[in-house]
Amino acid sequence: EVVMTQxxxxxxxxxxxxxxxxxxxxxxxxxxxxxxxxxxxxxPRLLIYGASTRDTGVPARFSGGGSGTDFTLTISNLQSExxxxxxxxxxxxxxxxxxxxxxxx
Amino acid sequence: xxxxxxxxxxxxxxxxTLSLTCSVxxxxxxxxxxxxxxxxxxxxxxxxxxxxxxxxxNYNPSLQSRVTISVENSKxxxxxxxxxxxxxxxxxxFCARAGTAGSYYRAExxxxxxxxxxxxxxxxxxIVSS
Numbered sequence: 001e002v003v004m005t006q007x008x009x010x011x012x013x014x015x016x017x018x019x020x021x022x023x024x025x026x027x028x029x030x031x032x033x034x035x036x037x038x039x040x041x042x043x044p045r046l047l048i049y050g051a052s053t054r055d056t057g058v059p060a061r062f063s064g065g066g067s068g069t070d071f072t073l074t075i076s077n078l079q080s081e082x083x084x085x086x087x088x089x090x091x092x093x094x095x096x097x098x099x100x101x102x103x104x105x
Numbered sequence: 106x107x108x109x110x111x112x113x114x115x116x117x118x119x120x121x122t123l124s125l126t127c128s129v130x131x132x133x134x135x136x137x138x139x140x141x142x143x144x145x146x147x148x149x150x151x152x153x154x155x156x157x158x159x160x161x162x163n164y165n166p167s168l169q170s171r172v173t174i175s176v177e178n179s180k181x182x183x184x185x186x187x188x189x190x191x192x193x194x195x196x197x198x199f200c201a202r203a204g205t206a207g208s209y210y211r212a213e214x215x216x217x218x219x220x221x222x223x224x225x226x227x228x229x230x231x232i233v234s235s
Contacts, residue, residue, distance in 0.1 A: 032208045034221035043199055043225035044150070050206060055223060087150060091219040093210050094165065097150040 002026055002090050004098035011103050019075040021101045023088035028068045032092035035064055035073045038100075039084045047086075048073065075103070107132035109200050109226035117194075119235045123187040127200030127226060134158050134181045138203035138218055141174060141185045144228070145196035155203060155218070156183050163217050190233045197228040 003026040013019045023033070031051035036044035046055045048064035051071060061076045075082055083105060088098040113125035127139070141153040154164035156174040164172045168187070176183040187194060207220025 030208075032219070036222075043201075043228050044222070045225075046204070046221060046223050049204055049221040049223075053206075089150075089221060091207055091221055093219070094212075094217075095152040095219050097152075099149050 002093050002096050006098035006101050021073040023071040025069045029090040029092035031067050033071050034089045036087045037084045107224050111226045111229040123190050125185045129181045139183045140201045142199045143196035192233050195233045197230050199228045200226045
């Protein structure tokens with residue numbers, strides 16, 4: 001099983017700032033990596049797939065990068081609606097999720 | 106716009122069988138893979154398995170002995186059955202559609218499709234009681 005580790009657990013940022021979230025895989029997943037945003041009481045929302053491709057309708061302030069074992073999600077000019085928990089997920093070998101990073105004020 | 110809706114009992118007794126259904130509206134169940142996932146405070150997000158519209162399932166190895174996922178194309182729905190449930194199966198269960206830009210990997214002498222989830226149901230909470 002590919003273990004996905006996200007850091008930090010919690011990230012405190014202010015509106016307008018940049019947030020950088022990290023995700024590390026226990027073995028290479030090439031670019032088969034997705035990012036999701038989840039707010040309380042809602043299902044996860046797909047933001048990024050293929051490590052760097054934004055899903056339809058996702059604002060350009062969300063960007064993904066990386067390949068192999070190390071990945072980042074960057075949220076530029078953070079908006080109030082961006083405070084949420086973010087998960088990474090690999091789909092190179094079966095399908096596993098990271099434990100999440102909470103972005104808070 | 107495709108929408109997914111989970112339905113089923115919210116309370117299941119320990120050692121019994123959990124059964125959920127996912128209704129697909131606003132689009133056809135054909136030409137996609139469809140998935141069940143769950144989320145609990147203790148285990149986070151966990152993939153349960155996939156079903157292709159043609160009927161080929163693919164399960165998480167850790168749950169494979171207890172899981173069955175099936176599809177009913179004529180009714181545009183797919184279903185989850187999980188047997189011998191315990192308190193560890195208490196979670197919010199989601200159905201979801203797999204994206205079309207996934208990957209294929211080889212295991213057990215076969216190729217399996219795996220992907221991100223681009224459409225999700227709202228989720229249904231299931232509590233396993235003793």
